[in-house]
Every structure is written in C-alpha cells, then in structure tokens.
Amino acid sequence: MSWLSSSQGVVLTAYHPSGKDQAIGGSHAKAGEEATSSRRYGHYTMNQENTTKVTEKPSFDRSNSQDSLDDVSMEDYFTELDDIEKSTENRREEQEVVVVKEPDEGELEEEWLKEAGLSNLFGESADDSHESMVLLSTLTRTQAAAVQKRVETVSQTLRKKNKQYQIPDVRDIFAQQTESKEKAPDGTESQSVRTNENKHQGKDDQAASLVGEKEPSPLKPEDPPASVTDINLEISFAEQAANQKESSKDRIQKSKGDDAQVLSFRLPKDKTGTTRIGDLAHQDMKKVCCLALIELTALCDILGVELKQEKAVKIKTKDFGLFGVPLTVLLEQDQKKVPGTRIPLIFQKLISRIEEGGLETEGLLRIPGVAIRIKNLCQELEAKFYEGSFNWESVKQHDAASLLKLFIRELPQPLLTVEYLRAFQAVQNFPTKRQQLQALNLLVILLPEANRDTLKALLEFLQRVIDNKEKNKMTVMNIAMIMAPNLFMCHALDVKSSEHREFEMAAGTANTMLLLIKYQQILWTIPKFIVNQVRKQNTVNAKKDKKAMKKLLKKMAYDREKHEKQDKNPNDADVPQGVIRVQAPHLSKVSMAIQLTEELKASDVLARFLSQESGVAQTLKKGEVFLYEIGGNIGERCLDDNTYMKDLHHLNPNAEWVIKSKPS
Numbered sequence: 254m255s256w257l258s259s260s261q262g263v264v265l266t267a268y269h270p271s272g273k274d275q276a277i278g279g280s281h282a283k284a285g286e287e288a289t290s291s292r293r294y295g296h297y298t299m300n301q302e303n304t305t306k307v308t309e310k311p312s313f314d315r316s317n318s319q320d321s322l323d324d325v326s327m328e329d330y331f332t333e334l335d336d337i338e339k340s341t342e343n344r345r346e347e348q349e350v351v352v353v354k355e356p357d358e359g360e361l362e363e364e365w366l367k368e369a370g371l372s373n374l375f376g377e378s379a380d381d382s383h384e385s386m387v388l389l390s391t392l393t394r395t396q397a398a399a400v401q402k403r404v405e406t407v408s409q410t411l412r413k414k415n416k417q418y419q420i421p422d423v424r425d426i427f428a429q430q431t432e433s434k435e436k437a438p439d440g441t442e443s444q445s446v447r448t449n450e451n452k453h454q455g456k457d458d459q460a461a462s463l464v465g466e467k468e469p470s471p472l473k474p475e476d477p478p479a480s481v482t483d484i485n486l487e488i489s490f491a492e493q494a495a496n497q498k499e500s501s502k503d504r505i506q507k508s509k510g511d512d513a514q515v516l517s518f519r520l521p522k523d524k525t526g527t528t529r530i531g532d533l534a535h536q537d538m539k540k541v542c543c544l545a546l547i548e549l550t551a552l553c554d555i556l557g558v559e560l561k562q563e564k565a566v567k568i569k570t571k572d573f574g575l576f577g578v579p580l581t582v583l584l585e586q587d588q589k590k591v592p593g594t595r596i597p598l599i600f601q602k603l604i605s606r607i608e609e610g611g612l613e614t615e616g617l618l619r620i621p622g623v624a625i626r627i628k629n630l631c632q633e634l635e636a637k638f639y640e641g642s643f644n645w646e647s648v649k650q651h652d653a654a655s656l657l658k659l660f661i662r663e664l665p666q667p668l669l670t671v672e673y674l675r676a677f678q679a680v681q682n683f684p685t686k687r688q689q690l691q692a693l694n695l696l697v698i699l700l701p702e703a704n705r706d707t708l709k710a711l712l713e714f715l716q717r718v719i720d721n722k723e724k725n726k727m728t729v730m731n732i733a734m735i736m737a738p739n740l741f742m743c744h745a746l747d748v749k750s751s752e753h754r755e756f757e758m759a760a761g762t763a764n765t766m767l768l769l770i771k772y773q774q775i776l777w778t779i780p781k782f783i784v785n786q787v788r789k790q791n792t793v794n795a796k797k798d799k800k801a802m803k804k805l806l807k808k809m810a811y812d813r814e815k816h817e818k819q820d821k822n823p824n825d826a827d828v829p830q831g832v833i834r835v836q837a838p839h840l841s842k843v844s845m846a847i848q849l850t851e852e853l854k855a856s857d858v859l860a861r862f863l864s865q866e867s868g869v870a871q872t873l874k875k876g877e878v879f880l881y882e883i884g885g886n887i888g889e890r891c892l893d894d895n896t897y898m899k900d901l902h903h904l905n906p907n908a909e910w911v912i913k914s915k916p917s
Contacts, residue, residue, distance in 0.1 A: 329619060330734040330759050336621045337662065337738055340655075362403040362410075364564070365550070370543035371400065387793045388543065391786045395491035396544075399551035483521035486780040490691040491551035498555065518690060520775055525904050526855070526896030528779045530698065530705065533787075534888035540787045541779055542699060548783065549676075549695040558682050564672070570665040574635050575599045577663045580703040590639070595706045599638060602645070603657040604714045610650030612717060613724035618735055622652035630656060658739045661711070668704055668711075668740060678741060680768075681761030690772055693765070697776045712773045719770070733767035740766065788886040788905070795886070833902060835880070837862055837912040849899040855880045856894035862912055883909045891915060 366372055371385045392400065485493060520527060533541065553560050571578045573586070580597065587594040607617070630652060637643040648656075661668055669677045676696055683689045697705060715732050722728050741762040769776065835858055836844045842865055847858060858880055882890045885907035892901070902908070 327734060327759050327763070329731050330737060330763055333619075333735045334738045334742065337658075337742070340621075340624055340627065340659070362406040365403050365546070366400075366407060368543070369400070369546050370540070371404075374404065383797070387790050388540075390793065391544075391789045392547065393489040393492050393551075393782075395489060395495050395551040395555055396547045399491075399547060399554050402554065403550075481517045481519055484518040484687065484690060484775060486521060486523070486778065487782055489548060489551075489782050490688070490695075490780070491548060491555050494552060494555045494688065518687065518772060518775060520778060522895075523781060524897040524900040525781075526890075526892050526901060528781070528784050528890060529893070530777050530779060532891040532893075533779070533784075534890075537787050537791075537888040537890075540790055541783055544783045544786050545695045545698040549692060549699070552688070552692060552695070556683060556688065558679065560676065560679070568665070575638055576631055576635065576660060577665060579665050580668075580707060584703055586639070595703075596710045597660075597707065599634070600657070600660060600707060600710065602638075603653050603660065604710070606645055606648055606653040607650055607657065607714075608717070610653070612721040614650055615724070615726050617650070617718055617725045617727055618654050618658075618732065619727065620651050620654075622649065622655035626652055627655050627659065631659070658736075661739050668708055670700060670704055673699060674741070677765060678758070678762060680765045681757075686768075689765070689768060690775060693768055693772075694776050694778070694780065698779065708769075709773070709777060712770055715770050716773070729767055729770055730763075733770060734763045737762040737766040784887075791888065792886045833898065833910055835862070835910045835912060839878075839913055847898075849902060851897075851899060853898045854894065855892040855896040855898060858898065858910075859894075859912065878912055878914050881911045881913060883911055885909075 363372075366374065370388055374385050389397070389400065550560065570582070572582055575583070583597040583599070584594060587598045591598065626649075630648060634643055634656075667674045673696055677693075680689050680692050680696070683692050697708075700708065715736065718725065718727055719729050719732055737759070741758070831849050832846050833849060834844055834846050840862060842862065845862065847853070847861070859878065863878075880892045880896075882892055882901065882905060885905040887905060887908065
C-alpha cells in the first residue's frame with residue numbers, strides 16, 4: 254500500500270527566482286543544456302516565514318557541518334539528476350514501466366483493512382473474527398478512530414454492491430469492545446472505546462496496565478527547546494499529535510517554532526530495553542506491522558494529511574543477473590552461494606570496493622565514473638560475478654560508487670517499494686521534524702524485510718562516508734542531495750511532474766534523505782507503545798488458549814509431577830522470589846540462578862555466564878550471544894545490553910530467560 258499527500262499538507266519548500274539567467278553550479282552546466290540547467294535557477298528555503306527575494310546564490314561550502322537544508326544550494330541534487338538522465342538514456346528503452354493502478358471507491362479501505370490484520374471483520378470469514386477483536390481491544394483512541402473510519406467506508410461500499418448481503422454495522426463491531434471492557438483480564442478499560450473524559454492521556458493504557466502504574470495526568474507543555482532532545486516512544490504518535498491539537502492553536506504554533514529550533518533528537522533511555530527491528534520473533538513482528546500501519550494512518554488523519562492507496566501491476570522482470578533484478582530473486586541466487594545472506598552480494602561487494610579505496614577521497618559519491626567504462630563494467634559483472642572470475646582490482650573507486658547508485662536505480666521495484674514510495678515522499682508534508690521522524694519510523698517498519706535490510710546497509714555506509722567529511726568534503730547535506738534522486742526518482746514508474754513540483758520534490762526528498770541518514774538509530778527502533786500493544790494481544794490470546802486446553806493441561810501436569818518426583822534436579826527447584834533462572838543450553842553451564850537487583854543489566858548476566866565458561870565457549874565474544882526474553886506476554890525478544898532485568902521481570906513475570914546466538 255502507498256499513499257499520496259493531499260494539497261492540504263504543509264509544504265516545506267518554496268522556490269524564489271533569482272532574477273539572474275544563469276545556472277547554479279556553472280562548472281557543471283554546459284552550453285546548450287537550457288532544459289536541464291533551467292531548473293537550477295533561483296534559491297531554495299525550507300520552514301522559513303520570511304521569503305525575501307534573493308538576487309545572488311549563496312556561497313556553497315562543502316565542508317559546512319550544519320545539517321539543515323535551509324539556504325543551501327541544491328547544486329548537488331540537480332547535478333546528480335543530470336548525470337542520472339545521461340547515464341540512463343541508452344538503458345531506459347530496455348526498462349518496462351510499472352503501471353500504478355488507483356483502486357475503485359471502497360477497494361482502498363478494504364486493502365487497508367487486509368494489511369492491518371482486520372480483513373476477517375467482513376465477508377466469509379466475518380464469523381471467525383477473534384484475532385481482529387483482540388487487535389481492536391488494544392488500540393488507542395486515535396487508532397480506533399482511524400479503523401472505524403475505514404470500516405464505515407467499506408460497509409457503505411459493500412451495501413451498495415450487494416444489498417442482499419448482511420453487512421455488520423460498524424457500531425456493532427465496536428460495541429463488542431464496549432461490552433468486553435467489563436471482562437478485561439487486567440481490569441482496565443479498552444482503549445478503543447475510551448470516553449471523552451479520558452482523551453488527554455499521558456501514557457498508553459496498555460503500558461500502564463502491564464506495569465501496574467496509574468494513568469498519568471495530561472501532557473504538559475514541552476520544556477524549552479534544546480539542541481538535543483529525546484523523542485517520545487512510550488506514547489502513541491497520533492495521541493501526541495491529538496493532545497497538542499486539543500490544547501490550543503497557540504500551543505500548536507509554539508510547538509512548530511520550538512521544533513524548528515531543536516536540531517537533534519535521540520533515543521530515550523528505557524529501563525525495560527530498547528526494541529530494534531530484528532529483535533522480535535516473526536509472529537510478534539507481524540503484529541507490529543499491522544499496528545504500525547494503523548498508527549501511521551491515525552497520525553495522518555489527525556494532521557489532515559490525506560493518504561491514497563497505490564498498487565503496482567506486476568510486470569515481467571529478469572529472473573537472473575545483477576542489475577534490474579528484483580531483490581527477492583537476487584537474494585535467492587545469493588543464498589545458494591552464501592546461506593543466510595540478507596543483503597545482495599553485489600551490493601555488499603560494491604560498498605566494500607568503495608571503502609577499500611578509502612573514505613577520505615574528496616567528492617566521494619559526488620564525482621561520477623566514466624559512462625562508457627560503467628557500461629562495460631556492468632556487462633562484465635553480469636557475465637563473471639557469480640563465476641568468481643571478475644577482476645575487482647580494475648574497478649576504480651568512483652566507478653564503484655556509480656555502479657552502487659546504478660544498482661539502486663535499476664531495481665525493477667524501488668528500494669522504498671511502489672507501495673510506500675509516495676508515502677516516503679509525502680513525509681515532507683508533516684508539519685514538524687518530530688512528526689516527520691515519527692512517520693519515517695513507521696514507514697521503515699512497514700518495508701519488506703529484504704528492502705529494509707538493504708536500505709539499512711546503504712544508510713550505515715553513507716554514515717561512514719559522512720564520518721570522514723573533514724577530508725572528503727561530503728557532509729550529510731551533500732550526501733542527502735546526491736542520494737535522494739537515486740532513491741526517490743524512480744524512472745520505472747514513469748512519473749512526470751511540472752517544474753514547480755520538481756522544485757518541491759528536490760528539497761523535500763533531500764530533507765527526507767537527510768533524516769533517514771542522520772536518525773537511522775531511531776528509525777530502526779520499534780516504539781515502546783507498539784511493543785506494549787503486542788504484549789497485551791499476546792496476554793489476551795494466551796488466556797483464551799489456556800481455557801481451551803484446561804483439561805489437557807491437567808493431565809500433562811499430573812504426568813509431569815510424577816516424572817519430576819523421580820528425576821528432580823536441585824538446580825530445577827522452584828526459584829525464590831526476586832531470583833530468575835537464566836538458561837544457556839548451548840553453553841557448558843546449562844542454567845544459573847541470578848538475584849535481581851535494581852542495577853542488574855542484561856550485559857551483567859551475559860558477563861557472569863561467559864566468565865565461567867571454558868573451552869570453546871570461552872572464545873565467545875560480546876555480540877556473538879545475547880540474552881532473550883521468551884514467553885509470557887511476548888513471543889521472543891532479544892534484549893539490548895542496557896536492559897534492567899528487575900524492571901523487565903516486573904513487566905513480564907512469566908518469561909523465561911535464555912542465552913543464545915541471534916539467528917542469521
């Protein structure tokens with residue numbers, strides 16, 4: 254699924270003619286190229302109230318360390334765009350255009366409900382809607398409103414198509430949540446039916462119910478802006494936006510001004526541990542994706558950003574090779590060579606070749622390779638890469654960088670996917686940088702695993718280039734402007750836009766690219782409020798399963814008791830209160846009882862185990878094995894080193910604690 258922003262969104266860019274009939278970056282423009290150089294005229298501003306006319310382009314310092322695109326020449330962006338157009342002139346005829354189909358009325362919402370895990374509210378599977386009801390019971394006020402809006406549209410559309418079919422009324426669906434709140438296992442009221450008196454929430458309901466805290470008072474005005482501030486992952490993003498909106502218009506205007514002054518965001522400290530993408534079991538991650546989609550839609554509803562679905566019609570693609578091959582096909586090829594590969598081997602090798610040449614090279618990624626040489630290298634790689642006979646020593650550093658960008662551009666489906674490319678482009682329409690980051694965080698979660706892993710590898714590489722900016726003169730701004738057209742200007746989609754739209758797209762996508770690079774640690778984190786919603790879903794499902802298997806469990810308990818009496822081990826005795834038993838089936842010391850203290854962290858538990866190991870296990874290093882939280886109200890979760898075990902045990906008292914390596 255993908256969406257387009259409406260005209261009601263806040264435009265962050267503006268274009269002001271300079272009055273001079275010359276292109277910015279004259280060294281790159283050639284005589285007679287009026288069509289391409291004309292779009293470089295003028296001056297760009299972002300998030301500025303004063304739009305005074307500029308008569309001369311500002312001086313451009315590539316070593317400038319500021320990380321805002323305000324008052325910065327877009328020279329690098331349009332130079333890169335020109336290079337792309339020249340390099341693809343001969344190859345574009347071979348590409349097939351991806352046809353994007355806009356669904357009929359009602360199909361959009363039906364597809365949305367399907368991706369959100371709520372498809373069984375309708376149709377033949379409507380009677381088997383337990384999973385949907387469990388999901389609905391964990392939603393916040395704004396999430397429930399977003400779902401209800403789509404359910405109403407689908408109901409109306411289905412009634413028009415088939416009047417004889419009995420469509421459940423949306424009020425009946427949500428009424429079930431109202432009735433079930435009295436029977437909630439934890440005694441708390443469902444968030445999806447919260448009344449107006451509870452609108453000003455300070456923390457997510459399910460988070461409070463899990464840790465036994467009282468619901469906090471309404472959000473207070475933010476502290477005065479600082480150069481670095483934490484981004485709140487405990488409260489629903491849409492709820493934060495709604496609370497600001499409900500406070501007062503003055504408050505909204507103030508928050509916009511404050512956000513413009515805040516230069517950086519960072520992850521907050523979380524005693525129960527930060528959850529990153531890849532830390533959760535597959536089944537829990539599926540729940541996370543459903544909740545992320547609902548949350549993103551709720552956030553857009555609150556901010557008045559309209560999102561429309563786009564669906565790509567399948568086209569014939571290459572089923573072998575390197576360039577112009579779908580990511581999934583590439584990975585299938587690569588996994589035959591290197592089992593467990595998650596990032597295309599050619600992608601990894603190109604990055605490795607660039608780094609071998611040294612990241613201190615001035616103009617790295619900006620200076621293009623020689624076009625004819627790039628073409629010949631592509632043909633040679635296609636023929637020799639998998640044979641292992643390709644001579645990488647002959648590949649110059651700038652050529653490798655051009656090949657890397659070419660690989661990204663020639664993917665049959667964009668790296669950010671057809672479904673979500675427009676949504677990534679629409680991030681510029683969110684009013685504040687904080688909300689742009691929140692939207693990007695949810696979009697990254699929604700990407701397919703192969704796309705997400707490859708994007709992560711790309712961003713980490715770009716950050717390593719930026720770390721050497723003092724020598725290579727490539728700041729985060731330069732890199733953002735160069736990489737934006739490679740990720741966002743997908744020629745395969747045959748997207749045509751006016752010159753004015755191109756100006757907006759240039760600055761907007763460069764700004765989004767900057768956020769992706771600079772805040773990748775935040776963007777690859779699963780918000781705590783979503784993890785807590787998953788915990789609540791698992792708790793409800795576990796109680797249902799427990800009732801269904803009550804008789805079987807009684808028999809199993811009897812058999813287990815009989816067996817334990819015969820072969821009971823002292824180490825397996827009941828664990829006293831305030832003590833956890835940590836298992837390490839792959840290490841020589843199978844288990845250990847550990848006393849919980851206020852300061853005990855996951856890293857301390859690992860260190861205690863590894864210090865007592867001998868033989869092969871003694872060679873294990875930090876980062877090779879991890880402590881896992883398994884069962885209780887979570888499927889499986891890899892813990893970060895700074896997780897405070899007592900706090901997490903309080904959140905999930907029925908979990909098991911296991912030390913093991915992370916699956917590849």
